[in-house]
Amino acid sequence: MKKHYRSDSNCLNCGTVVNDKYCSSCGQENLELHENFLHLMLHSVGHYFHFESKFFNSLVPLLTKPGHLTKEYFAGRRASHLNPISMYISISILFFFLFTANSNINKKEILKEDAAEEKTITKEEDTGAKNQAKATANAEKTVLAAEPEKEEAPAIKDKITIAGWEVPINDLNAKFREVRHDETKNALFRNKLVSHLPKIMFVLLPLFALILKLVNFRSKKFYAEHLIYSIHVHSFLFLFGSILIALKWLLPFLSGWLLFAGFVVSIWYIYQSMRTIYRSRRWLTVFKFLMLAFAYTFLLLMSGFGMVVATLYTV
Known part of the structure; x- marks a missing residue:
């Protein structure tokens, strides 16, 4: 459907004189403000498919052609690709x-596994571990009491x-x-x-x-x-x-x-x-x-x- 362009030559976005359909300064299209519903929808859909075209023109070669987008960018072919x-x-x-x-x-999976492992530890095993720890601590105290005092070693960083x-x-x-x-x-x-x-x-x-x-x-x-x-x-x-x-x-x-x-x-x-x-x-x-x-x-x-x-x- 034909677009309705304004007869005035001033850009409504930046005020620059528009010599064609697009402003040479900001790029806004010099369209009429009061569009009917059909014009509005077609205009929006056109912008969408223009973006979609750039989207696929960028992502497909990004995945399938290593280095292609970089070459295109520095060859000056930038308008057809995403920034x-x-x-x-x-x-x-x-x-x-x-x-x-x-x-x-x-x-969540790790927490479930940890909870399942904790349930497998019985009270008897827990008590035995505590008793073993006490016995080890008492043995260490006895050995330390029997040994003569030594000079403190230099502190480790x-x-x-x-x-x-x-x-x-x-x-x-x-x-x-x-x-x-x-x-x-x-x-x-x-x-x-x-x-x-x-x-x-x-x-x-x-x-x-x-x-x-x-x-x-x-x-x-x-x-x-x-x-x-x-x-x-x-x-x-x-x-x-x-x-x-x-x-x-x-x-x-x-x-x-x-x-x-x-x-x-x-x-x-x-x-x-x-x-x-x-x-x-x-x-x-x-x-x-x-x-x-x-x-x-x-x-x-x-x-x-x-x-x-x-x-x-x-x-």
């Missing part, structure tokens, strides 16, 4: 939503430093045991931990790009190009992870195989995308991949450990 950052945010929200739901399901913050190891162990055995605090700890993961991953994205730039130091690519590639890689990993979580719910008896397949496919995807973007020889790409994997795994472990410790002290 990389918007796509990353949308996919990461989906992934962490499913990841949280999956963690809650696993938590009992603190670790995380980002300039000293954390007592004994205190950390106590907090961990407390959270582990308290169902409410355990659930709160998991929820807070998962809520911090998107922030950590968003911070690690530019670091991933920086590692790529260092690994490919002979490449003439700008840092922004490495960053866009990093965004596309992480978008794939989160989207593929979302698909695996959904498949695990549908096919729980294949969870082990799905995890293995996810690991293999992820490695293959990153390797193949690096070949596509950086055009290095096979063995050189393998070497770069191993360096990237080592550095990024180290960053993940360090940031993950720091996040766990920080979360422990906030529940």
Whole structure:
């Protein structure tokens, strides 16, 4: 159906003079305000299918053609694809939503198993364990009383430093045991931990790009190009992870195989995308991949450990 365009040449959104159907400044279409219902519906449906077209033009090659979206982006063919950052945010929200739901399901199963194990401990076994502990303590006291006093050994370092913050190891162990055995605090700890993961991953994205730039130091690519590639890689990993979580719910008896397949496919995807973007020889790409994997795994472990410790002290 034919669209009704305004006769006035001023853009209602930004006030710029409109020489054609679209404003050259903000891109708004110069349509009549008072449309009938049919025009309104057709206009909305058209926008929807335009978005849907961009959606499938982005997600299908993201899953099936490693590195393709990055090449398209820097070749200037961007209008037909989703914005990389918007796509990353949308996919990461989906992934962490499913990841949280999956963690809650696993938590319920673990709690049921723990409860079943606790019921198997009889009162006689519990009493025997207490008596054994008392006997051991009395024996230790007797031995200590018989031994001569010795000079105290030098104190062993009992603190670790995380980002300039000293954390007592004994205190950390106590907090961990407390959270582990308290169902409410355990659930709160998991929820807070998962809520911090998107922030950590968003911070690690530019670091991933920086590692790529260092690994490919002979490449003439700008840092922004490495960053866009990093965004596309992480978008794939989160989207593929979302698909695996959904498949695990549908096919729980294949969870082990799905995890293995996810690991293999992820490695293959990153390797193949690096070949596509950086055009290095096979063995050189393998070497770069191993360096990237080592550095990024180290960053993940360090940031993950720091996040766990920080979360422990906030529940």
